Amino acid sequence: MNGASVTVGEAPLATAALALGDDALVLSHRLGEWAGHAPVLEEEVALANIALDLLGQARTLLSLAGDEDELAYLREERSFRNAQLVEQPNGDFARTIARQLFFSVHQHLLYGQLAAGDGPFAPLAGKAVKEVAYHRDHAEQWTLRLGDGTEESHARMQSALDGLWRYTGELFEPVEGLAVDRAALREGWLAAVTEVVERATLRMPDGPQTGAWTAGAGRQGIHTESFGRMLAEMQHLHRSHPGASW
Amino acid sequence: MTTMAADAGAQDTTAHEADFDAAVAADERIEPRDWMPDAYRATLVRQIAQHAHSEIIGMQPEANWITRAPSLRRKAILMAKVQDEAGHGLYLYSAAETLGTGRDELLDKLHSGRQKYSSIFNYPTLTWADVGAIGWLVDGAAITNQVPLCRCSYGPYARAMVRICKEESFHQRQGYELLLALSRGTEAQHAMAQDAVDRWWWPSLMMFGPPDAESAHSAQSMAWKIKRHSNDELRQRFVDICVPQAASLGLTLPDPGLRWNEERGRHDFGAIDWTEFQEVLRGNGPCNDQRIGQRRRAHEEGAWVREAAAAYAAKHGKATA
Numbered sequence: 001m002n003g004a005s006v007t008v009g010e011a012p013l014a015t016a017a018l019a020l021g022d023d024a025l026v027l028s029h030r031l032g033e034w035a036g037h038a039p040v041l042e043e044e045v046a047l048a049n050i051a052l053d054l055l056g057q058a059r060t061l062l063s064l065a066g067d068e069d070e071l072a073y074l075r076e077e078r079s080f081r082n083a084q085l086v087e088q089p090n091g092d093f094a095r096t097i098a099r100q101l102f103f104s105v106h107q108h109l110l111y112g113q114l115a116a117g118d119g120p121f122a123p124l125a126g127k128a129v130k131e132v133a134y135h136r137d138h139a140e141q142w143t144l145r146l147g148d149g150t151e152e153s154h155a156r157m158q159s160a161l162d163g164l165w166r167y168t169g170e171l172f173e174p175v176e177g178l179a180v181d182r183a184a185l186r187e188g189w190l191a192a193v194t195e196v197v198e199r200a201t202l203r204m205p206d207g208p209q210t211g212a213w214t215a216g217a218g219r220q221g222i223h224t225e226s227f228g229r230m231l232a233e234m235q236h237l238h239r240s241h242p243g244a245s246w
Numbered sequence: 247m248t249t250m251a252a253d254a255g256a257q258d259t260t261a262h263e264a265d266f267d268a269a270v271a272a273d274e275r276i277e278p279r280d281w282m283p284d285a286y287r288a289t290l291v292r293q294i295a296q297h298a299h300s301e302i303i304g305m306q307p308e309a310n311w312i313t314r315a316p317s318l319r320r321k322a323i324l325m326a327k328v329q330d331e332a333g334h335g336l337y338l339y340s341a342a343e344t345l346g347t348g349r350d351e352l353l354d355k356l357h358s359g360r361q362k363y364s365s366i367f368n369y370p371t372l373t374w375a376d377v378g379a380i381g382w383l384v385d386g387a388a389i390t391n392q393v394p395l396c397r398c399s400y401g402p403y404a405r406a407m408v409r410i411c412k413e414e415s416f417h418q419r420q421g422y423e424l425l426l427a428l429s430r431g432t433e434a435q436h437a438m439a440q441d442a443v444d445r446w447w448w449p450s451l452m453m454f455g456p457p458d459a460e461s462a463h464s465a466q467s468m469a470w471k472i473k474r475h476s477n478d479e480l481r482q483r484f485v486d487i488c489v490p491q492a493a494s495l496g497l498t499l500p501d502p503g504l505r506w507n508e509e510r511g512r513h514d515f516g517a518i519d520w521t522e523f524q525e526v527l528r529g530n531g532p533c534n535d536q537r538i539g540q541r542r543r544a545h546e547e548g549a550w551v552r553e554a555a556a557a558y559a560a561k562h563g564k565a566t567a
């Protein structure tokens with residue numbers, strides 16, 4: 001159910017904008033949680049930079065579906081359309097990198113397709129695909145270092161890939177209003193992820209990419225436990241001052 | 247060393263010292279490869295390290311509000327600001343490195359308490375308005391301190407400060423603008439802004455350091471042109487800048503002794519509670535343990551990541567690192 005005052009467009013364009021916008025918004029928020037906790041100063045800069053790029057994309061996308069702040073701060077959990085992958089807690093640095101690898105490779109290929117087309121997302125995707133190329137490179141470079149670094153980093157990275165694998169299938173579910181070649185997207189993603197995972201001396205996870213209560217439901221508004229707490233923190237101040245300007 | 251060599255060494259030092267003194271007197275920059283007195287180098291390392299540490303510890307009180315920022319615009323601004331602070335830390339650790347002291351060594355000294363960071367960051371950010379007060383007052387005080395450092399005698403530090411001051415001035419403006427929005431907002435928002443200014447005003451005045459008469463390092467640093475103005479002079483400048491800004495914000499400053507002194511052409515202000523300053527410096531501020539604890543934890547929990555990067559670089563050669 002939507003918060004009483006939230007107007008959400010129902011056209012296919014708005015549905016697609018919400019799915020893409022919520023992915024960017026939620027992942028940006030998770031990355032923002034790293035501020036002051038990163039393993040090395042360079043990563044404070046890099047993670048904040050990725051978070052900022054994603055937040056910029058989210059603001060453009062949400063504005064296609066309604067008012068950005070109403071959508072971010074006044075919707076209930078069930079109205080968020082992000083994939084469950086992006087809401088997964090940061091965990092250790094390996095888990096954050098695995099989440100970013102899975103997402104950024106997907107977003108890079110998706111935005112590449114959208115940018116090449118003439119649909120309503122082409123202008124945004126054309127700009128964002130350049131940012132996302134850096135996010136992807138950052139995630140790939142760290143996957144290589146953690147996979148082919150020490151015994152400990154190898155084990156942590158493998159466990160992160162395995163743990164998040166079941167949330168990846170949802171990325172390829174059809175989204176209304178988003179005209180893309182899903183088969184090509186899935187194929188390209190699998191090839192790219194396999195290539196970097198193997199180069200990193202890691203192995204591809206072998207479990208299912210979806211499950212009844214795991215991936216596949218985020219786009220319909222079913223999320224995982226930690227997401228409600230994330231939203232409670234994100235929305236609390238805004239909701240405590242109804243109608244205020246900031 | 248033979249006696250002759252020692253004599254030659256002493257003569258060299260005297261000649262070098264004369265060149266160094268002349269360069270400082272002529273307002274020329276001292277560069278990393280130039281000869282410099284050991285005490286000058288040590289003073290710079292201490293000051294630059296403390297500044298770098300302040301940037302990275304200073305990320306914490308503001309990062310505390312990133313996940314709760316009340317609009318997406320404010321969230322973007324705050325994330326960019328905290329990111330800038332990490333960037334300032336990077337420039338400054340690099341400037342210290344030009345003096346022969348690496349980042350790892352300095353971080354160890356921070357984590358073990360042998361080097362300090364600005365005491366202001368031992369105060370908590372209790373409400374969203376604190377993000378504005380930090381921008382307006384804390385960054386404002388930092389700029390007042392740092393603008394003269396753009397003319398510091400040591401080249402790499404001076405050049406780093408030029409860039410840092412440009413970004414700090416953006417930070418100061420966003421803080422002022424944030425407080426203005428609150429001050430002109432609802433009654434609750436206005437009260438939140440006033441409460442934040444009430445809590446941050448005095449600690450901000452303490453940022454300029456002890457009164458000139460009690461400042462341990464001031465005189466020598468001024469002679470070396472590392473420091474250009476005294477603590478009390480900079481503090482007075484800051485007060486004079488803030489008073490009209492507070493009026494424009496529609497907020498008051500919590501000092502009944504604050505008034506314009508026609509004769510001096512400056513503001514008089516009340517006595518600073520130096521006992522509180524000393525206590526916070528000694529580790530008894532509200533957040534000392536929390537700040538250094540989080541810093542140590544991030545460093546320790548990140549050790550395996552840094553080790554992995556080093557192991558990978560060793561396997562694959564520096565070029566791909």
